[in-house]
Amino acid sequence: MVSYSTNELIPSSDFAKKFGSYLSQIKNNTVEKLAILKNNKVEAVLVSKDEYEVMNEALKKVESQEFLTSVDTGLQDIKKGNTHAIDKLWDQLDD
Structure with a gap:
């Protein structure tokens, strides 16, 4: 907080x-x-505008990393023979 x-x-x-x-x-x-x-x-x-822009860029990076991690997890599961519906991957992004 x-x-x-x-x-x-x-x-x-x-x-x-x-x-x-x-x-x-x-x-x-x-x-x-x-x-x-x-x-x-x-x-x-x-x-300040500058501080807002820094925070906004940091948020974009975090969101991108979460997305890539979710995709990577899905791909790893597919390689292991576990398939997930794309909806489940999207649900992981909402967590």
């Missing part, structure tokens, strides 16, 4: 009033992230 420091927790009403200030903090790397609170619950997290 992600943890937030006190200066990274922002009430949504305060965020709306001081959007420009908080955006500057993100752009200038004063803070890594800002958690926007509504009713004392984190509803959204603001990160």
Whole structure:
């Protein structure tokens, strides 16, 4: 679970009033992230464009690796004489 420091927790009403200030903090790397609170619950997290792109690329790599692992598992099973319906391979990706 992600943890937030006190200066990274922002009430949504305060965020709306001081959007420009908080955006500057993100752009200038004063803070890594800002958690926007509504009713004392984190509803959204603001990160820089660069950080978002890094996270998105990392997610794509993880998803690709999971897909390749699933395909490899299916191919290994076929080589062993165990055949699986393609649906079962897709189900493994959902896990």
